[in-house]
Structures are given as structure tokens and as C-alpha cells.
Amino acid sequence: MVNRKTLLPDAEGHFGRFGGRFIPETLMAPIQELEAAYLQVRDDSQFQKELEERLRQYAGRPTPLFLAERLSDSLGVRVYLKREDLCHTGAHKINNALGQALLAKRMGKKRIIAETGAGQHGVATATVCALLDLDCEVYMGTEDTKRQALNVFRMELLGAKVVPVDSGSQTLKDAINEAMRDWVTNVEDTHYLLGSVLGPHPYPMMVRDFQSVIGREARRQILELEGELPQTLIACVGGGSNSIGLFYEFLEDASVGMIGVEAGGFGKQLGQHAARFEGGGPGVLHGTFSFVLQDENGQIASTHSVSAGLDYPSIGPEHAYLREHGRVRYASVTDDEALEAFHVLSEVEGIIPALESAHAIAYLIREKALFSGKTVVVNLSGRGDKDVETVQGRDREK
Amino acid sequence: MKLGKRSFIPFVTAGHPDLESTEKIVLALAQTGASVIEVGIPFSDPVADGPTIQLSSFVALSHGYRFSDYIQMIERVRSETDVGLIFMTYLNPVLNYGLEKLDREAAAAGLDGILISDLTPEEYLGGDTTTDGLKGPQGRSEDLEPLGAETSRSFGSELPGPFDSFAFQRLETVFLVAPTSTEDRVRRICDASTGFIYLVARTGVTGKQTQIDRSLPAVVGQIRKFTDLPVAVGFGIRSKSDVEQVWEFAEGAVVGSAIVDFIERNKECIDLAGRVAGFVNDTLLPRF
Numbered sequence: 001m002v003n004r005k006t007l008l009p010d011a012e013g014h015f016g017r018f019g020g021r022f023i024p025e026t027l028m029a030p031i032q033e034l035e036a037a038y039l040q041v042r043d044d045s046q047f048q049k050e051l052e053e054r055l056r057q058y059a060g061r062p063t064p065l066f067l068a069e070r071l072s073d074s075l076g077v078r079v080y081l082k083r084e085d086l087c088h089t090g091a092h093k094i095n096n097a098l099g100q101a102l103l104a105k106r107m108g109k110k111r112i113i114a115e116t117g118a119g120q121h122g123v124a125t126a127t128v129c130a131l132l133d134l135d136c137e138v139y140m141g142t143e144d145t146k147r148q149a150l151n152v153f154r155m156e157l158l159g160a161k162v163v164p165v166d167s168g169s170q171t172l173k174d175a176i177n178e179a180m181r182d183w184v185t186n187v188e189d190t191h192y193l194l195g196s197v198l199g200p201h202p203y204p205m206m207v208r209d210f211q212s213v214i215g216r217e218a219r220r221q222i223l224e225l226e227g228e229l230p231q232t233l234i235a236c237v238g239g240g241s242n243s244i245g246l247f248y249e250f251l252e253d254a255s256v257g258m259i260g261v262e263a264g265g266f267g268k269q270l271g272q273h274a275a276r277f278e279g280g281g282p283g284v285l286h287g288t289f290s291f292v293l294q295d296e297n298g299q300i301a302s303t304h305s306v307s308a309g310l311d312y313p314s315i316g317p318e319h320a321y322l323r324e325h326g327r328v329r330y331a332s333v334t335d336d337e338a339l340e341a342f343h344v345l346s347e348v349e350g351i352i353p354a355l356e357s358a359h360a361i362a363y364l365i366r367e368k369a370l371f372s373g374k375t376v377v378v379n380l381s382g383r384g385d386k387d388v389e390t391v392q393g394r395d396r397e398k
Numbered sequence: 399m400k401l402g403k404r405s406f407i408p409f410v411t412a413g414h415p416d417l418e419s420t421e422k423i424v425l426a427l428a429q430t431g432a433s434v435i436e437v438g439i440p441f442s443d444p445v446a447d448g449p450t451i452q453l454s455s456f457v458a459l460s461h462g463y464r465f466s467d468y469i470q471m472i473e474r475v476r477s478e479t480d481v482g483l484i485f486m487t488y489l490n491p492v493l494n495y496g497l498e499k500l501d502r503e504a505a506a507a508g509l510d511g512i513l514i515s516d517l518t519p520e521e522y523l524g525g526d527t528t529t530d531g532l533k534g535p536q537g538r539s540e541d542l543e544p545l546g547a548e549t550s551r552s553f554g555s556e557l558p559g560p561f562d563s564f565a566f567q568r569l570e571t572v573f574l575v576a577p578t579s580t581e582d583r584v585r586r587i588c589d590a591s592t593g594f595i596y597l598v599a600r601t602g603v604t605g606k607q608t609q610i611d612r613s614l615p616a617v618v619g620q621i622r623k624f625t626d627l628p629v630a631v632g633f634g635i636r637s638k639s640d641v642e643q644v645w646e647f648a649e650g651a652v653v654g655s656a657i658v659d660f661i662e663r664n665k666e667c668i669d670l671a672g673r674v675a676g677f678v679n680d681t682l683l684p685r686f
Contacts, residue, residue: 029579
């Protein structure tokens, strides 16, 4: 039986009351062009085959599902790690970057623009642009270019131009603003390669589809390894692409619980964290209706997280939907808890996780009693090489 | 809205350099013969605006004004002039304040209309009138029931979206048309608008244009097929000759960044409002 109501999003990109398209009319033409092009390739077996091939040969998929035995023993929980950190460029971001760049190529676009916070999505985009011979410009908040100087150089090595953004808070949200402004001005030859399940329709759907390879692999792998589905999936949630990528394939499996972990920063006050579901309310930012951290006048609030990839005031609309319907639970962990987990995983498994992914590990460590004796899959969305300086600095402060 | 032939529509950002000054500037602009004045309500993430209006927005936000402060300013202005007054803003501050509350209170204060840059007619009217694009769900066809059985049951009790049961009753609506808008979209935008139609002179952000798009008269022709509402043209209009050119094929010419830029450069001067009016008279308004 087909329950058509559950085929989300609807034609205007709504996940229940969330999502949609809240954009200036000048952006409508390129968004509609993109939507039409994406719907075409989604059902095009040749395109999907090419993407699959690139993911295998270039990005290194499938990534392993690794039983973390020492961590499991210490927590009393059977912990599997989905090793997205082993993808080319060190994070799941490449899955989406490859998909969109191949699409842009099909659309005849010559130039790619992207936003980046920590630099992971920028590096992934610069990488696929080098691979596919596309011009690449990456918008990055001036503040972030300072915090992540190495990734700026990495992007430049890959042939991309990094454009510092001086407006507003000079971080990720301002980089997105500037990329959107670029796009309305250069629609003809440019594709905006958005890095998460954010923005106006079709981005939340398209990025989810490109990332859902994570969950398709994980579901097959866990059934092979364990013969049954896990009790719970855990993933960190910034914009929400690695988490939706893991969760999506399991949504029908009613027995599988899912937890998205937001950045609790260093306090509960507005500006001290990036926990949209704890401190935010319904609102519109960057073209989509979702949960947004905002002040009492509806101005977007500044956020904080030790992890730049989680440091964003809104969250993908499908997450808002899944939360409202009780399908996924959301929680937050603090900077300190994430830093502790960063050390734990490094020491007991020899895996240095990205600080983003360390949030998911930290939640599991803190709440281990909930999962006692059960099987849990944690999405290890990226590796932590980019974060060693940050962690070193924090350790020295102690 | 009062928008006859050869209408001049200046834009200022409320609270730039501060709200007292804005009030005086708006009154001075009314004296220049402006038909409608667009009062920009600042937003922290103005994606449709270029550097000039962005900067003015950040200055205004630094004062921490509340939405009610802007409405009270309208009330004071309205007590002294009949000029048309509309808010131009982004959706989030409006949602935060409350759509119905804003409609009621701002109209009572004497505001005539509202333009929300990131609100599309589809979201405003609901998507049922779609005639282009694909109908029906767009979820992946192989994922027939992506949610667990337990959650599927709760679908009947979906909470309403922001515009599911709302339309402005008192404020007139102004929506944007772009040169790239398809005919179907032009029709929908005309359906959603009750004040006037705002035609964007180019694809890009505010304040960047050097030349007026030659396709504009044709787009105006398309608009006239669907509505009798007046048409105003804006984004990058910054000289007398631009204004004259626009008046050849549309009722109104909107000038934003040029005025905001003048205010920014002269914000320390005494009689800022008088200077702004002088600037408009000398450099923007054609004389006969």
C-alpha cells in the first residue's frame, strides 16, 4: 500500500509545515531550473551509475561499518562506527559535492560557488571541481578563514578561489548570504553547491538523497554483521546532512530509534550554543521554514560551538519535521563533553574524530545506560585532523 | 495605493542612522512629492540586498529597536502626511512579531502596505494553484513509507504552516516580479498582490545596476495582462535619467541604495533630512 502522504517533501518542498521556498523572486528561476534538472537525473539510471562509480573509485565508498570493541567494552554497549571519516577529503561532504557537481556539469554550468564554515564542504567542493574541471569559488566568513587557515590553503591548492566574507558575524551564515547574492547575479553559468540539507527546495531533498548512501550502506552492513537492525542510530546535527544521510534508509524501521545531537556550546543562553531545538523557535532563514535561533525581535542570533561544522543558527527542515512527529529525538552535548569524547575515541580506538562527530560519541558516553547491552550505530561523519590545533589550544588552557 | 503616472518611490532603512532621523527624513521625502515611501525594516540576513542596504541594516540593528518602535514611527508620520507608506522587509521578523498582529496594528497606525522580499506567492497563497512544475510528492519513489508505523498515524494532525490560514486583510501586499519570472509566475504574483507590482530591474541584489534591462517594457506588458495594479520598477535606479526612462513604461520608479548611500555619507550633518530632500530634488527627480 502506498501512503502518498509519507512521500516527502511535497511538490513545493514541504516536510509537513516545514521547508518550502522562501526566496526573493530573482532566485526563483535558477531554483526552478535546478529542481527540474535534479528531478530528471534522480530517475536517470545512467546518471546514478556514474555517481555510484565516482563514489566507489574516487571517494572510496563503501565506507566500513566498524565494531569499536574497546569502546564497546568500556561502555557496555555494542558500538558500530560508520566510517565516513575514511571518505576522500575526510568527511561525508564529498558524497553531496560529487552528486551536485555531476549535476551541474549536466546542466552545462561552468562555475561552482559554495559556502563553507570549517572548510570541510569547501574542500570537498574544491576537490570535485578539480576532478570535473569546473571553476570554483568558495565563500567563507573572515572569522572562519582565520580559524581554519589550513583549509583555506587546501582549497587554494585545489585550484579554488576563497572569498572572505566581511559582513554580519563573518561566519557560515554570512557566507551563505553572500553565496546566494553571487548566485542571483551570475545565474546563467553558475551552480550554487550548497553543503547541507538547508536552503530552499530542492536542496534539502537533493542533499538528503545524495547523503542517503550512508544509511543504505550501513543498513546492509549491520544486517550482514549482526543479522538484525540496531537499537539506535546516533549522529551529530549541524545543518543535518550526515544525520539525515544515516537515518533516511532506516525511517521505515519502526524498531530503530534515532538521536540527533546538537551543539550545546558552553551555556544555555542565546549566543552560547547552537541547539536550535532547545533554544530556538519556528522561523525562516536562508529560504526554508524550520527551527531558528533568534532574538525577541526575530533577528537571527549568533551561535557558538567548539565545532565550526555545527555552528549554525538553523537546522534542516526535515529534522524539524521528524522531531515534531517524534520519529527522531534530539539532544545536545557541551563543548567540554565533545572535547572529552574526542580524546576518548582517539585513545581507545586509534581514531581521531572530527569535533562534529565527537558530539555524537559524547552523547553515547554520557547516556550509555540507555543503550546497555544493545547495538548502536554512530555516524563518524569526519576525521579530526582539521581540529587538532583547536583541541591543542583548549588543552593548554586547562 | 496612490500610484499614478510618474510616481517617485524613495526607500530608506528604518533606524539608519537612527529612528528619529528616519522619521524626519520620511517627512522630508514626502515634501519632495514622493507618492509612496518604502520603509525598510532591517533584518540580520538581508540576502536580496547589496552592500549599501546591508550596511544601513546593520547600523539600524545596532540600536536594538523593536518592531513596535517602527510601527509607532509610522503612526507619528501618518499624523502629518498622507504619503503612501509601506514596509519592505524579510519574513522572519514579521513571523516573529505575528502576522495578524502586524496586519492589525500597522494598518491602524497608518501603514498602507507591505513587501516581504523572501515571501513567494506560492507560500503566501498556498501551492494549489501550481500549473508549472511537477505536481504531487517529490519524495523518492522507492521510499513508499519512509516513516515508522507509529509516526505515520500522526499525519492527520499536521500543524499549520505560517500562511495556511492567513492573508493580509488590512495591509496591501506588494510582491516582486523579476525579468526572469515565467509568465505563469507573473500571473501568480499578480494574483497575490493588492497594492502594486514591484518589478526588479535586474537579476542581482539591490544597488548594483549600471544599465536598465531592455526587456523591462516587455515584462511590464506581461504584468498588464494579469492585473490593473500599477507597476513600480526598482533595484539599481540611481539617476534622473534612470527615473525618466522607467517612467516611460511603468508608473513608479523606486530609488533605494542611492538615497541610503547619501544618508550614510551625510549622517553626521545637521539637518540631514533637509539634505536628503535636497539630494532627491537635485539629482533624482526630473523637472519639467
